[in-house]
Amino acid sequence: MSGARIPALWDHVTPSQLCTLLDNGQGATVSTVEHVMAALAGTGINNAVVEVNGPEVPILDGSAAPFVQGILAAGVRRQTAPLRAIRVLR
Numbered sequence: 001m002s003g004a005r006i007p008a009l010w011d012h013v014t015p016s017q018l019c020t021l022l023d024n025g026q027g028a029t030v031s032t033v034e035h036v037m038a039a040l041a042g043t044g045i046n047n048a049v050v051e052v053n054g055p056e057v058p059i060l061d062g063s064a065a066p067f068v069q070g071i072l073a074a075g076v077r078r079q080t081a082p083l084r085a086i087r088v089l090r
Contacts, residue, residue, distance in 0.1 A: 004028030008037060019056070031056040039067030045076060046083060 006012060006024040014023040021031045036057050040048055042064060050057075060066040 006030055008033065029055065032059060033057050035060070035062075035064045036067045038064040039071055043068060043071050043076065045071065047079060 004024055004026070006022045006028055008022060012022045012024065014021045014029065016031065019032045020034050020037075021029055022033055023029045030052055036050060040046075040050075
């Protein structure tokens, strides 16, 4: 589905084999999101739009490293809005 948005939230994860599959509930899905999600988390990014031209995120070398390199090369912009977070105490 061209232009479809799929939030990377736990309640959009659909059971699948060998990969993580996100589903927007309206027919759009994207799979193999693990490495790009790890790269975003590892670089401290918590608000991003990732555009994918196909049913899955490219696997590249099978790690998050190429995504981290791309993020660092592109740069990160700080946002002024406060981060809404949940802290787990136990």
